[in-house]
Amino acid sequence: MLGKIGKAYGILGWVKIISFTENIQDIFRYRNWYIHKNNIWTQINLEKWKYSSNSHPIAKFKSIEKREVISNFTHSNIVIDYSQLPKLSNNTYYWRDLIGCLLYKKNGKKIGKVVNLIETKYNDVMIVQSYQTHQKFAIPFLKSIVRDVDILNRKIAINGDMIDFT
Structure with missing residues (x-):
């Protein structure tokens, strides 16, 4: 929109x-x-x-x-x-491409699904719905947290070992 x-x-x-x-x-x-x-x-x-x-x-x-x-x-x-949107350079994404992606820890454990994104003063934030609790939580879309984005396979891998999603 x-x-x-x-x-x-x-x-x-x-x-x-x-x-x-x-x-x-x-x-x-x-x-x-x-x-x-x-x-x-x-x-x-x-x-x-x-x-x-x-x-x-x-x-x-x-x-x-x-x-x-x-x-x-x-x-x-x-x-x-x-199709009217300009092509983006590597490692940049339209929000619409990220919404619906599955979120994984680096060990392969499925965490949840990106259901929305919000813009803050400093960075974008993914709103993720947990597969276990069905609650929503926020994860900053930062290079230090987001390890890999695979738009074709609808997957996002994060460095989430220090974050408890339960």
Whole structure:
């Protein structure tokens, strides 16, 4: 998810955009967005964007000329096709690639499954659901802890000998 559609802005089909990208304006690098509303996926194509008078990003979409039409998409999530994302260098990952991976100790013992990630001021943190207790716990995604990431086989190995997961 790249962001959310905010409230309509003006009467000509402009809308406020809430960006979840690291740099706010990076959301506008992608032109074909998908919006999910009422169990229906709708593709909308970005026509142009700018900052409003109070420095919020606003956008205009092709074929949407009225406030009433764009208002129907308020609070909808903005997603793109995965193929639009740039290729990453080695040892960097999209969160979507890590979620669902199985987490193992270096001795091969299965610990749990990555169910989410969160961003902190200093590093990303994996939220893992334990196989034994079904409780969730947090593990920092740091080189000193994460030993190996195998996206193809959906596995993450950690140096967890000093961490008790029971």
